[in-house]
Amino acid sequence: MDVMPQQPPESPDSTEPPLEPPGTRPAPPDPASSEDELPPVSLRTTLRRAAMGMVAGAVLVTGAVVAVPEDEKKSAPPPAPGPVSRALKATDLGYPASLSDLTALMGDRQQWVGTHPSDAGAWALLGTSYVEWGQRSADEAYYGRAEQALQRSLNVEPGENGNTAAWVGLAALANARGDFGAAKKWGEKVRAREPKQWTVYPSLIDAYNGLGDYTASRTAVERFTALRPGGTALLRTARMYRDRGWREDALANAQGAADRATVPAQKAECLYLLGELAWERGEPEEAVAQYGAALRTDRAHPPSLAGRARALAALGRTDEALRDYRAALARLPRPDYMLELGELYESLGRDDEAQNQYGKLGEALSRGDAQGVDNALLRGRFEAAHGDPAVAVKLLRAEWGRAHRSAAVADALGWALHRSGDSSAALKYATQAVDTSGRNASYMSHLGAIQQALKDYGPARRNLEAALRTNPHFSPLEAPASQEALDSLARLTAGGPRDMRPAPEPEPAARAEPETPAPTPQRPAPARTPARASTPVAEPSTPNPGPQPSDPDLRMAAGAPGPGTHAPGGS
Numbered sequence: 281m282d283v284m285p286q287q288p289p290e291s292p293d294s295t296e297p298p299l300e301p302p303g304t305r306p307a308p309p310d311p312a313s314s315e316d317e318l319p320p321v322s323l324r325t326t327l328r329r330a331a332m333g334m335v336a337g338a339v340l341v342t343g344a345v346v347a348v349p350e351d352e353k354k355s356a357p358p359p360a361p362g363p364v365s366r367a368l369k370a371t372d373l374g375y376p377a378s379l380s381d382l383t384a385l386m387g388d389r390q391q392w393v394g395t396h397p398s399d400a401g402a403w404a405l406l407g408t409s410y411v412e413w414g415q416r417s418a419d420e421a422y423y424g425r426a427e428q429a430l431q432r433s434l435n436v437e438p439g440e441n442g443n444t445a446a447w448v449g450l451a452a453l454a455n456a457r458g459d460f461g462a463a464k465k466w467g468e469k470v471r472a473r474e475p476k477q478w479t480v481y482p483s484l485i486d487a488y489n490g491l492g493d494y495t496a497s498r499t500a501v502e503r504f505t506a507l508r509p510g511g512t513a514l515l516r517t518a519r520m521y522r523d524r525g526w527r528e529d530a531l532a533n534a535q536g537a538a539d540r541a542t543v544p545a546q547k548a549e550c551l552y553l554l555g556e557l558a559w560e561r562g563e564p565e566e567a568v569a570q571y572g573a574a575l576r577t578d579r580a581h582p583p584s585l586a587g588r589a590r591a592l593a594a595l596g597r598t599d600e601a602l603r604d605y606r607a608a609l610a611r612l613p614r615p616d617y618m619l620e621l622g623e624l625y626e627s628l629g630r631d632d633e634a635q636n637q638y639g640k641l642g643e644a645l646s647r648g649d650a651q652g653v654d655n656a657l658l659r660g661r662f663e664a665a666h667g668d669p670a671v672a673v674k675l676l677r678a679e680w681g682r683a684h685r686s687a688a689v690a691d692a693l694g695w696a697l698h699r700s701g702d703s704s705a706a707l708k709y710a711t712q713a714v715d716t717s718g719r720n721a722s723y724m725s726h727l728g729a730i731q732q733a734l735k736d737y738g739p740a741r742r743n744l745e746a747a748l749r750t751n752p753h754f755s756p757l758e759a760p761a762s763q764e765a766l767d768s769l770a771r772l773t774a775g776g777p778r779d780m781r782p783a784p785e786p787e788p789a790a791r792a793e794p795e796t797p798a799p800t801p802q803r804p805a806p807a808r809t810p811a812r813a814s815t816p817v818a819e820p821s822t823p824n825p826g827p828q829p830s831d832p833d834l835r836m837a838a839g840a841p842g843p844g845t846h847a848p849g850g851s
Contacts, residue, residue, distance in 0.1 A: 362384075363380060363381040363383075363384035363385070364381070364384050364385050364388045366378070366381045366543075367381040367382055367384060367385035367409075368385065370543065370545070370546075371385075371405070371408075373510075373512070374478070374479070374482070374508060374512040375511070375512055375541075375543065375545065375546040375549075376412070376416070376545045376546065376549065377412075377545060378543075378544065378545050378578070378580075379413075379416060379417075379580060382409060382412060382413060382416075383413075385405075385409055386406065386409045386410065386413065389402055389405055389406040389409065390406065393406060397436075398436055399436070400433045400434075400436040400437035400443050400446070401433075401443075401445060403429050403430070403432045403433035403436065403446070404429075404430060404433040404443065404445040404446040404448075404449050405445070406429045407425075407426045407427070407428075407429030407430035407432075407433060407446070407449045407453075408426070408430075408445075408448070408449040408452060410422045410423070410425050410426035410429060411423065411426045411449065411452045411453045411456050412452075414426065414456060415456050416612070417612065418612050418613045418614045418615075418644075420647060420648045420650075420651035420653050421651060423453060423456060423457060423651050423652065423653070424651055424652075426449070426453050427450075427453060430446050430449045430450050430453065433445070433446040433449075434446045439469065439470075439473075440473075444469075444470045444473060444474055444477060444480070445479075447466050447467075447469055447470045447480075448466075448467075448470055448477070448479050448480050448483060450462075450466045451463045451466035451467040451470070451480065451483035451484070451487070452482075452483050454466060454487070455483055455486045455487060455490070456653075457651075457652050457653045457654060458490070458653055458654030458655070458656075458657075458684075459652075459654060460486075460487045460488075460489075460490030460491045460683075460684060461487075461491070461682065461683060463483055463484075463486065463487035463490070464484070464487040464488065464491065466483070467480050467481075467483045467484040467487055468484070471484065476507060478504060478507040478508040481500050481501075481503060481504035481507070481508075482504065482516065484496075484500045485497050485500045485501055485504065485516060485520075488500060489523065489686060490684060490686055491683055491684060491685060491686070492683075492684070492685035492686040492687070492689070492690075492716070494523070494524065494716065497520060498520060501513075501516050501517055501520045504516060505517060510540060511536075511537045511540035511541050511542075511546065511550070512537075512546075514533045514534070514536045514537035514540065515533070515534065515537040515549060515550055515553065517529075517533045518530045518531075518532075518533035518534035518537060518553055519553065521533060522553070522556070522557060522560075523687070523717065524716075524717065524718055525717055525718010525719050525720065526718065527557060527560070527561060527718075527719075530553075530557055531554070531557050534550055534553045534554050534557060535550075535554065537550045537553075538550035538551055538554065544577050544578040545578055545581075547574075547577045547578070548574040548575075548577045548578035548581045548584065549574075551570055551571075551573045551574035551577060551584070552570075552571065552574045552581065552583050552584045552587060554570040555567045555568075555569075555570035555571040555574065555584065555587050555588070555591070556587060558570055559587065559590065559591055559751070560720075560721070560750070560751060561750070561751070562721075562749075562750055562751040562752055562753070562754075564591040564592075564594040564595050564753065565591075565595070567587065567588075567590075567591040568588055568591045568592060568595070571584040571585075571587045571588035571591065572584075572588065575588070580611060582607075582608045582611045582612035582614075582617075583608075583612075585604045585605075585607050585608035585611070586604070586605060586608040586614075586617050586620065588604050589601045589602070589603075589604035589605040589608065589620075589621075589624075590620065592604065593624055593753075593756060594752075594753030598624070598628060601624065602621075602624070605617065605620065605621040605624065606621075609621065613644060614644075615641050615644045615645055615648070615655070615658055616658060618637055618638075618640050618641040618644060619637075619638075619641055619658065619661070619662060621637050622634045622635075622637035622638045622641065622666075623665075623755065623756055623757050624756050625637060626756075626757060627756035627757050627760075638662070638666060641662065645658065645659055654679075654684075656675045656676065656678065656679040656684075657676070657679060657684075657688060657689055657692055659672075659675055660672040660673075660675040660676040660679070660692050660693070660696055661692050661695075663675070663696070664692065664695050664696040664699045665695075665699075665757075669696050669699035669700035669701075670700050672692075672696035672699070672700070673693070673696045673697055673700050673702075676689060676692050676693040676696050677693065679693075680693055687712070687713045687716040687717035687720070687723070688713075690709045690710070690712045690713040690716070691709070691710060691713035691714075691717075691720075691722070691723045691726055693706075693709045694706040694707070694708075694709030694710035694711075694712075694713060694726060694727075694730065695710070695726045695730075697709065698710070698726070698729065698730045698733065703730050703733040703734050704734065706730050707727075707730055707731070707734065710723070710726050710727040710730050711727060713726075713727070714727050714743070719746065719750050720750075721747045721748070721750040721751040721754035721759075722747070722754050722755060722758065724743045724744070724746050724747035724750070725743070725744060725747040725748075725754070725755075725758055725759075725761075725762040727743045728740045728741070728742075728743030728744035728746075728747060728762065728765065728766075729744070729761075729762070729765055731743065732744075732765055732769065737769055737772065740765075740769060741766065741769045741770075744762050744765055744766040744769070745766060747762055748762055748763060748766065
């Protein structure tokens with residue numbers, strides 16, 4: 281088994297090719313094997329070699345102790361912990377372990393439960409590790425194996441008897457599969473029994489976000505922060521603020537989390553979030569720098585590769601963008617990366633490659649469906665934009681019916697309804713998405729297009745302008761379409777269209793004047809000699825009030841609160 285290096289390279293450049301060739305991630309245990317068997321041969325060999333290395337290292341350390349003077353022994357650093365110890369420490373502290381350490385932990389727990397099948401805690405840890413591996417490798421086959429291990433743990437010791445670790449694992453598994461209702465159920469069972477069990481709150485936060493219950497999510501974030509303050513809590517808080525569109529607060533917390541991070545995997549997560557925030561602000565150069573910093577910290581961080589590809593495409597560096605997308609998919613074949621790459625190909629006119637990528641996306645979604653993963657949101661987005669919008673509406677209405685009412689689902693359902701020809705029904709969902717998520721460029725673009733179809737030209741123009749002002753390159757396909765829609769509105773409304781001006785007030789009815797007697801004719805007055813013209817007196821002028829704030833940005837600049845605004849650091 282290859283162990284992934286965790287040290288940054290000597291002199292990396294954020295725009296250079298990936299730091300490792302594709303396909304070098306460590307091989308995980310085989311998901312097709314039974315639960316009680318030993319790790320795969322490659323993993324057993326690695327563990328055996330690691331054990332022999334530890335023995336040899338102990339002999340060398342013993343010799344060094346004999347040879348080193350007493351004063352030098354006191355200052356010698358302790359030996360570095362092994363991969364299993366590092367993975368356990370990461371689990372205890374709540375941050376992600378490196379993939380090589382996670383692989384070692386799974387192999388270690390597999391061996392242990394093979395000889396200690398009644399250890400409920402070991403089964404729970406093994407099952408939770410399978411969930412994490414499935415997410416970080418995009419291999420949904422591990423979810424079934426995780427479910428078996430967690431159920432085995434509960435068979436040995438039920439949750440009501442104190443085995444809440446298995447319930448926490450089931451909550452994480454449900455989130456990974458997109459079943460946010462089940463995740464909420466398992467998480468709240470743990471919280472009701474052990475309200476100070478901090479490990480359950482990340483799963484509860486994800487579940488509430490998936491259900492669109494942002495008030496409960498915020499409460500869970502605050503509780504998690506109180507129970508487990510530190511870098512992990514700051515990162516969670518930053519993500520919460522980002523989802524609500526409060527970017528200043530998100531930036532401050534993400535930077536604080538990065539400053540406190542002590543291990544490469546944790547720091548890479550923080551730097552990746554800083555890159556996402558820069559991208560959403562419409563700053564692709566800064567985004568490339570932050571993603572590059574994440575890759576220098578943890579060179580096997582596929583989300584940063586995909587993020588950097590997105591930002592490079594916005595800068596017109598499409599060859600480098602395609603390179604990074606391919607490298608990200610080689611390490612982590614996530615369906616959303618496949619959709620992004622397909623749309624980039626389509627924007628470049630490379631239709632055959634785009635269709636090939638969309639085909640791979642369909643295959644990946646089908647594999648996830650077979651493992652119980654709810655892919656309705658991503659499949660609905662694809663069908664609305666590239667397939668059958670009616671199919672998208674059906675999928676997303678079902679998702680909404682399951683109480684999955686996040687801003688992402690609201691936006692996707694609204695867009696699918698619009699694309700299927702029902703813009704009137706789409707409006708409320710698109711409005712909810714924008715109101716909930718703050719200034720998301722894609723959501724505002726969709727709302728503006730829907731309003732344009734409904735001939736509500738003033739709001740349509742404001743939302744399209746806001747989308748492009750927030751991030752002019754938010755999508756290689758939709759951003760140009762938004763610009764075209766805005767240009768068409770400008771042509772349509774040149775000179776002030778009737779639809780965008782207030783209707784003129786009706787003139788008051790003429791009042792009937794009383795009849796008066798005809799005036800008596802009088803002799804005309806004698807003509808007067810005209811006086812010399814004098815300097816005319818200027819009429820009093822009305823002061824110019826200046827531009828009036830008509831959109832949220834101008835209103836906020838003038839001191840008036842706009843929709844979705846939030847005072848930094850406020851509650």
